Structures are given as structure tokens and as C-alpha cells.
Amino acid sequence: DTGVSQDPRHKITKRGQNVTFRCDPISEHNRLYWYRQTLGQGPEFLTYFQNEAQLEKSRLLSDRFSAERPKGSFSTLEIQRTEQGDSAMYLCASSFDRGEKLFFGSGTQLSVL
Amino acid sequence: GESVGLHLPTLSVQEGDNSIINCAYSNSASDYFIWYKQESGKGPQFIIDIRSNMDKRQGQRVTVLLNKTVKHLSLQIAATQPGDSAVYFCAENIGDDKIIFGKGTRLHILP
Numbered sequence: 001d002t003g004v005s006q007d008p009r010h011k012i013t014k015r016g017q018n019v020t021f022r023c024d025p026i027s028e029h030n031r032l033y034w035y036r037q038t039l040g041q042g043p044e045f046l047t048y049f050q051n052e053a054q055l056e057k058s059r060l061l062s063d064r065f066s067a068e069r070p071k072g073s074f075s076t077l078e079i080q081r082t083e084q085g086d087s088a089m090y091l092c093a094s095s096f097d098r099g100e101k102l103f104f105g106s107g108t109q110l111s112v113l
Numbered sequence: 114g115e116s117v118g119l120h121l122p123t124l125s126v127q128e129g130d131n132s133i134i135n136c137a138y139s140n141s142a143s144d145y146f147i148w149y150k151q152e153s154g155k156g157p158q159f160i161i162d163i164r165s166n167m168d169k170r171q172g173q174r175v176t177v178l179l180n181k182t183v184k185h186l187s188l189q190i191a192a193t194q195p196g197d198s199a200v201y202f203c204a205e206n207i208g209d210d211k212i213i214f215g216k217g218t219r220l221h222i223l224p
Contacts, residue, residue, distance in 0.1 A: 040217075042215060045211055055210075090135075091157070101159050102204075104149075106156050
């Protein structure tokens, strides 16, 4: 499978715990994006990377959220001290370059109890 | 502001008929637009895209129309099939290569 891969597919955690999600983009893609999607809504932009450089963080991304792409390949999104409001689908997407279409993974569904 | 919106949250279409899903965008600087299809439990799937120097683009059974004058985008699906049931999102590149999405339209196919 040469598409965008996300792990895990589902995560259930208790409020206050830390969670980390991983995204493996399509191998030749330079850009990597994280989005969050809640039921009935479109994906909301969180952050994106050009290779290993994080270009922008949305104001939705509080200081409890951090994303990295250390070698310009896979990326991780960590949420510290999870809250019930963090429950959502976290989607990763990649594109070959700027201004190109995004290819999405299947997402990680987070449930905070 | 930065927003991409859709006119209808739900659209019901008879199987075999054509579907038209509409989208309004607000950012005049947007230069690239994409339609995505999302089925339950899956990530958005690319359908078709169009750049601002075009006003129409056709794919297999799908056509995207762009009207920059009124900042309107539409997706036309010909001969709608049961497998077309999904939520459809339009998305735009707002000029800083950040792709933002609208709320989506759920397409129901009636037998």
C-alpha cells in the first residue's frame, strides 16, 4: 500500500492522559498536513510541514498539542493532558508540493473518556 | 474571512439522475479548488480539482465548474449511482498553500 498510513486507527483514553499518533505520508511527498474532524463538520486545519519544517500552526492547536516531522518523512502528533473536547478524528494528509492536491489517510479516531 | 461554505447540508437524488453540489468561497485570493468525497469511517478521497485560470474541468462522470465572479464552485456527478452516497467537501487553497474545507454536503441516492 503506497497511500498515507495512520496509526492507530482508534484510540480510547482517559481524560488527562497523553496520546501520540503517527502518520506515514506517501514517500515522495514533501508536504504533510494534520487536520481534525468532528462529526458533521469538515476537516479543520491544524498544522503543516514542508519536509521537516513546521510552517504554520492553527490557533486551534493549543499548547497541549505538538507535532513533529523529524526527518521529513513520518510525523507524530502528540496531545498532552487530553480533554473530552479533544475527541475527534485526526486526519493526516500529504502532497507532493505546494499547491497540489492532498491525499488523506484513514484517520485516527480519538475518544477521551 | 477564511471560509468555504456549502449551500445545502443534504441532497437527495434519484439513482441515474445527475447531482449538482454547490459551494461558495469567500477568499478572492484562492487559486486552487478541490472536491473530496468522504465515506463513513474513511478519510476524504480526492475527486477532481481545478485551478483559478480555468472555469471548467471534466473527469470520469464528474465535472467541476468555477465561477470566480460570484466565487462559486460546483460539482456535477452524472448518472448518480448508489456508490456515490457520501459527504462531499469543497476545499480551497487560500494562497498560503493551506487547504481549508467547507462543512460538506451529504448526498443520498434514492432507489
